[in-house]
Amino acid sequence: MNEKAVILLSGGLDSTTVCAVAKSQGREIYALTINYNQRNIWEINAAKQVARSVGVVEHVVFPINLRLFGGSSLTDSAIDVDKNVSLEEIGKGIPSSYVPARNTIFLSLALAFAETRDASEIWIGVNSLDYSGYPDCRPEYIDAFSKMAQLATKVGVEGKKLEIKTPLLHLTKGEIIKLGLSLGVDYSITRTCYDLDDQGLACGKCESCQLRKNGFAEAGALDPTPYRQ
Numbered sequence: 001m002n003e004k005a006v007i008l009l010s011g012g013l014d015s016t017t018v019c020a021v022a023k024s025q026g027r028e029i030y031a032l033t034i035n036y037n038q039r040n041i042w043e044i045n046a047a048k049q050v051a052r053s054v055g056v057v058e059h060v061v062f063p064i065n066l067r068l069f070g071g072s073s074l075t076d077s078a079i080d081v082d083k084n085v086s087l088e089e090i091g092k093g094i095p096s097s098y099v100p101a102r103n104t105i106f107l108s109l110a111l112a113f114a115e116t117r118d119a120s121e122i123w124i125g126v127n128s129l130d131y132s133g134y135p136d137c138r139p140e141y142i143d144a145f146s147k148m149a150q151l152a153t154k155v156g157v158e159g160k161k162l163e164i165k166t167p168l169l170h171l172t173k174g175e176i177i178k179l180g181l182s183l184g185v186d187y188s189i190t191r192t193c194y195d196l197d198d199q200g201l202a203c204g205k206c207e208s209c210q211l212r213k214n215g216f217a218e219a220g221a222l223d224p225t226p227y228r229q
Contacts, residue, residue, distance in 0.1 A: 002028040004119035005165070006110050009033050009059070011046030012192040013212060014125030014168055017180040019054050021167050022123050024183050029056040030117050032110050036066040036099070038074045039081070042200045046191040053186065058117070062109055072099040074194060081195045083205040087214055090207050091133040097194050097207065103136035107145055107164070114162060115153055122149075123165040129172050132207045142166055173211050174218025181221060188224035201228035 005027040009015045022029055031054075033047040044061060051059040070076035073096040082095045103126065110122045126137040135141065146164045150156035168176050180187065193202035193209050202209050204227040216223035 002026050003121060004028045004030065004114075004117060005121040005123055006030045006032055006114040006117065006119045007056075007123040008106055008110055008125070009047045009050060010125075011043035011048075011050060011190060012125070012208075013173075013180075013187060013190050013215075014127060014176060015047075016050045016185055016187070016190045017176050017183075018123050018125040018167060019050060019056075020180055020183040020185045022165075023054050027121070027123075029054065030113065030119060031056045031059040032106075032113050033059065033061045034106050034109065035061055035063045036075070036102075036105075037064075038066070038099075039077070040074065040191065040194060040196050042191045042196045046189055049189045053189070060113065064105070064109075066099060066102075066105075069100065073097050074099055081203075081206050083195075083203070085207055085210070087210060090211065091131055093133055094135065095132050095207060097132060098134050101136070103134075103141070104145070107149075111149055111153060111162070115155060120155075120161065121163050121165050123167070125168050126166050127168050127171065127173075127176070129170065131211070139166075139169060142169070172218065173215025177215050177219040177221060181219070192225075197228055199228075201226050203227070204229060 005022050009031040031051045066075045073079040073081045131137050192212050194206040195203040202225050
């Protein structure tokens with residue numbers, strides 16, 4: 001029997017690659033997409049397309065309204081998305097796109113989903129190299145959450161291991177793209193931009209767009225992203 005795995009699937013480049021890696025390793029995939037009323041709602045449609053293309057066992061889109069808290073350019077329209085930050089400066093501070101405690105919230109929901117589906121793994125596309133400096137993408141954070149998961153769950157108390165899998169943690173964006181392309185990922189259906197317009201066109205200037213564009217250049221591959229300029 002294949003190992004059951006819950007995958008946090010945002011519809012972006014990283015989580016889509018993670019989904020492909022898990023599939024290539026024979027996992028039985030249960031995809032979880034969080035609709036947290038974010039600015040980039042196009043991600044949700046992208047996640048649905050990715051789930052269909054991969055052939056997951058189940059895809060749950062979980063609604064939660066983090067706009068009630070705000071505190072991020074992704075959940076508060078009064079806060080501008082950071083634009084035109086140089087690649088050298090990206091990751092040196094915590095940008096406006098940081099959503100307070102987002103990965104803790106998402107991983108907690110994935111933990112509950114995993115327990116109800118008897119899954120022994122949770123896969124997440126965090127990266128500690130080409131990233132925007134979010135504190136909840138660091139290896140020490142993942143280690144801490146893994147320990148907490150064992151303490152906080154029925155399966156953990158019963159001595160079963162529930163593992164947090166982070167296959168992209170130490171890869172550059174270019175390496176991630178090369179990996180995904182080798183597994184047949186269609187990156188044209190993914191959306192990563194923090195400031196997509198109503199037609200789903202990427203801004204090309206936010207940190208996520210810059211990292212994505214640089215990653216495709218590093219990988220020597222054509223960037224299929226539809227940019228508005």
